[in-house]
Amino acid sequence: MQFKTSLRQNWLSNIRGDLLAGLVVALALIPEAIAFSIIAGVDPKIGLYASFCIAVVIAFTGGRPGMISAATGAMALVMVTLVKDHGLQYLLAATLLTGVLQIVAGWLRLGVLMRFVSRSVVTGFVNALAILIFMAQLPELIGAPWLVYAMVAAGLGIIYLFPLLTKAVPSPLVCIVVLTGVAMAMGLNIRTVGDMGQLPDSLPVFLLPDVPLNLQTLQIIFPYSLTLAVVGLLESMMTAAIVDDLTDTPSNKNRECVGQGVANIASGFLGGMAGCAMIGQSVINVKSGGRGRLSALAAGVFLLIMVVFLGQWVKQIPMAALVAVMVMVSIGTFSWESLKNLGKHPPSSSVVMVATVLVVVATHDLAKGVFVGVLLSGIFFAHKVGRVLRVDSESASEGRGRAYTVVGQVFFASADTFIASFDFKEVIESVRIDLSRAHFWDITAVNALDKVVMKFRREGAAVEIIGMSEASATLVDKFAVHHKPDAVERMMGH
Amino acid sequence: MNKVIACVDGAAYTANVCDYATWAAQRLAVPLEFLHVLDRHPERAPVTDYSGSIGLGTQESLLQELGALDEKRSTLAQRHGRELLDGLVARAKEAGLAAVESRQRHGSLVEALLDLEAESRLFVLGQHHHAEQGVKLHLDHNVERAIRSVQRPVLVARANYLEPKRFVIAFDGSPTGRKMVATVASSPLLKGLRCDVVMAGETTAEVQNQLAWARTSLLDAGFEVQASIEPGEPETALPNYLKVYSADLLVMGAYGHSRIRQLIVGSTTTTLLRTSPVPVLVHR
Numbered sequence: 001m002q003f004k005t006s007l008r009q010n011w012l013s014n015i016r017g018d019l020l021a022g023l024v025v026a027l028a029l030i031p032e033a034i035a036f037s038i039i040a041g042v043d044p045k046i047g048l049y050a051s052f053c054i055a056v057v058i059a060f061t062g063g064r065p066g067m068i069s070a071a072t073g074a075m076a077l078v079m080v081t082l083v084k085d086h087g088l089q090y091l092l093a094a095t096l097l098t099g100v101l102q103i104v105a106g107w108l109r110l111g112v113l114m115r116f117v118s119r120s121v122v123t124g125f126v127n128a129l130a131i132l133i134f135m136a137q138l139p140e141l142i143g144a145p146w147l148v149y150a151m152v153a154a155g156l157g158i159i160y161l162f163p164l165l166t167k168a169v170p171s172p173l174v175c176i177v178v179l180t181g182v183a184m185a186m187g188l189n190i191r192t193v194g195d196m197g198q199l200p201d202s203l204p205v206f207l208l209p210d211v212p213l214n215l216q217t218l219q220i221i222f223p224y225s226l227t228l229a230v231v232g233l234l235e236s237m238m239t240a241a242i243v244d245d246l247t248d249t250p251s252n253k254n255r256e257c258v259g260q261g262v263a264n265i266a267s268g269f270l271g272g273m274a275g276c277a278m279i280g281q282s283v284i285n286v287k288s289g290g291r292g293r294l295s296a297l298a299a300g301v302f303l304l305i306m307v308v309f310l311g312q313w314v315k316q317i318p319m320a321a322l323v324a325v326m327v328m329v330s331i332g333t334f335s336w337e338s339l340k341n342l343g344k345h346p347p348s349s350s351v352v353m354v355a356t357v358l359v360v361v362a363t364h365d366l367a368k369g370v371f372v373g374v375l376l377s378g379i380f381f382a383h384k385v386g387r388v389l390r391v392d393s394e395s396a397s398e399g400r401g402r403a404y405t406v407v408g409q410v411f412f413a414s415a416d417t418f419i420a421s422f423d424f425k426e427v428i429e430s431v432r433i434d435l436s437r438a439h440f441w442d443i444t445a446v447n448a449l450d451k452v453v454m455k456f457r458r459e460g461a462a463v464e465i466i467g468m469s470e471a472s473a474t475l476v477d478k479f480a481v482h483h484k485p486d487a488v489e490r491m492m493g494h
Numbered sequence: 495m496n497k498v499i500a501c502v503d504g505a506a507y508t509a510n511v512c513d514y515a516t517w518a519a520q521r522l523a524v525p526l527e528f529l530h531v532l533d534r535h536p537e538r539a540p541v542t543d544y545s546g547s548i549g550l551g552t553q554e555s556l557l558q559e560l561g562a563l564d565e566k567r568s569t570l571a572q573r574h575g576r577e578l579l580d581g582l583v584a585r586a587k588e589a590g591l592a593a594v595e596s597r598q599r600h601g602s603l604v605e606a607l608l609d610l611e612a613e614s615r616l617f618v619l620g621q622h623h624h625a626e627q628g629v630k631l632h633l634d635h636n637v638e639r640a641i642r643s644v645q646r647p648v649l650v651a652r653a654n655y656l657e658p659k660r661f662v663i664a665f666d667g668s669p670t671g672r673k674m675v676a677t678v679a680s681s682p683l684l685k686g687l688r689c690d691v692v693m694a695g696e697t698t699a700e701v702q703n704q705l706a707w708a709r710t711s712l713l714d715a716g717f718e719v720q721a722s723i724e725p726g727e728p729e730t731a732l733p734n735y736l737k738v739y740s741a742d743l744l745v746m747g748a749y750g751h752s753r754i755r756q757l758i759v760g761s762t763t764t765t766l767l768r769t770s771p772v773p774v775l776v777h778r
């Protein structure tokens with residue numbers, strides 16, 4: 001019954017929409033697979049097999065129906081040096097290992113770690129991705145004859161203006177067909193897909209990567225696999241969140257992690273490269289009416305049909321047409337709203353966003369960008385919370401003593417402020433420090449208190465501390481306010 | 495809590511669901527609540543734009559568009575449901591029932607029923623597809639899923655409300671069947687109605703023993719009982735019996751536990767729900 005229900009819900013509830021959306025999406029998958037295979041330094045067929053295989057497998061194993069996964073630019077950019085230094089076989093082995101790592105991540109439920117990735121980092125990631133996709137088109141444009149520029153411009157014109165005429169036909173398809181037709185009819189001497197390397201001429205076959213199974217191989221591929229796994233999961237989780245929002249339905253993040261892993265392993269065995277979810281194509285899918293698992297399956301199958309059986313025609317497609325489609329994908333992926341928000345949002349959030357973008361663009365590694373972004377947002381957060389600290393004092397015992405009251409958060413970021421709030425120059429006989437409304441979060445805080453006590457003792461004052469047990473309740477690692485119903489009130493109030 | 499919950503959606507049979515639910519609430523002397531479920535079906539796409547192009551701010555505008563569309567639909571569905579519920583509450587009150595409430599919930603019917611199960615005593619549903627309309631192959635899967643999911647009894651209403659005077663218990667001698675007979679004997683719902691206990695199949699000593707037990711249980715509870723063994727498969731014997739003796743209600747046990755078997759052969763319950771000419775009260 002469960003099986004029957006899920007079959008109906010995930011596969012058969014939106015057949016027409018899913019099939020047509022799959023067809024539209026397949027058209028947007030081909031340019032990305034071809035373009036980034038070339039960037040990664042392999043034949044287009046590696047990327048196309050990967051796209052087919054990942055899209056089909058993820059349809060069954062993924063945790064987010066309606067999301068499109070295939071060979072992506074984000075992943076291709078990570079593999080460039082691996083392919084250059086060690087060759088295709090090592091890439092296939094790295095793809096397999098990536099899949100294994102992603103499955104482990106899913107089993108360990110690492111999907112929940114996504115909550116530490118703030119909104120600003122996600123925006124930075126998306127923008128960086130869009131910029132990378134755009135930059136990847138530049139080799140086709142720089143130093144090219146004026147004809148190529150004209151064709152790209154015409155292609156973009158068709159893509160954006162044709163929908164005003166009719167929305168029943170995918171405009172990227174019209175762009176590709178028209179530009180190919182023009183190039184063939186006029187016998188233009190420009191680069192075509194056929195010039196870029198081998199295209200698939202048959203269905204993919206199972207094969208084992210031809211690499212020696214030893215520690216040395218592992219040493220070579222492990223760093224790449226780890227980065228690939230992280231980048232793939234990051235982009236997949238972010239895309240899943242976008243699809244969740246667009247369709248107002250939940251997704252299973254951990255199942256998605258495992259699903260991505262299985263899809264990558266399948267891709268590696270069929271001679272494809274590693275891939276992940278794609279933001280632009282998933283938006284296209286939702287926009288075209290794709291909602292169920294069937295849409296990803298359809299996209300993969302249509303892609304293979306088009307490439308294998310229309311291979312002769314695909315070869316004739318001018319690269320300019322694919323560049324136009326990819327420019328569209330990069331424009332659609334970029335969050336233009338974030339530019340407007342740069343001035344409106346708090347500076348710390350804008351700094352995080354821009355830093356994420358800059359690091360990615362500089363290193364071509366989305367994982368590094370996200371790492372820097374998460375680190376920065378953590379530091380900014382600690383800094384902000386560290387300012388929630390006030391130390392008041394009043395004279396006691398007719399001027400011979402002083403009573404301090406500490407209110408707020410004491411931890412590594414505020415420990416120095418905490419120490420500086422006490423007046424050690426004052427000559428007094430006794431000091432009373434009331435901590436009952438303070439929170440000590442870590443050892444640095446306890447250490448700071450010890451320092452304060454020691455300094456007062458050295459000046460000859462007797463120190464009395466009140467409320468230490470309340471203040472240090474937050475020190476324990478397993479500290480959780482949800483165990484007792486009134487815990488939150490007590491914590492805020494005491 | 496203790497309520498009759500009537501699930502209505504404004505389609506055909508809504509009035510009959512209302513009448514049967516009113517009848518049940520009166521007999522059980524419990525409050526009646528009408529439930530209207532707003533199922534938005536997010537798994538189906540409301541827009542289709544095959545242009546396949548994405549540009550400046552497509553994501554934001556798509557989110558706005560889909561959100562606005564859902565909002566418009568939900569508001570309409572909510573208003574429609576509200577009107578429907580108000581009308582039904584008035585109808586039930588007119589029929590002499592004092593404690594009548596109504597509520598609306600988001601999500602699927604089954605989810606709503608499971609959420610409300612703790613406060614319910616009996617669910618009343620209507621079928622969209624009906625034997626008399628010639629759609630015999632297909633049982634409304636909302637009804638089917640609801641019956642499979644909930645633990646409370648479910649009354650599946652039919653067209654043309656007729657106050658039940660005579661009911662048939664489809665008895666099979668199983669533990670579930672015996673429990674059902676015990677429930678019927680102790681419940682006020684069917685008190686004072688004429689009762690027929692029917693077993694389908696061949697007449698054996700075992701079957702006769704079972705039947706005698708059921709008959710005695712019901713006689714002891716003060717029912718006027720006619721017991722009989724009908725030859726043939728329950729799927730055909732029972733609807734025939736219902737017609738011949740013009741009974742107004744069929745009482746039977748729900749789905750067995752063998753899910754695989756249901757998938758392959760379909761269950762007697764499903765078939766009877768589809769072919770019964772009268773309302774069916776399904777017991778777990």
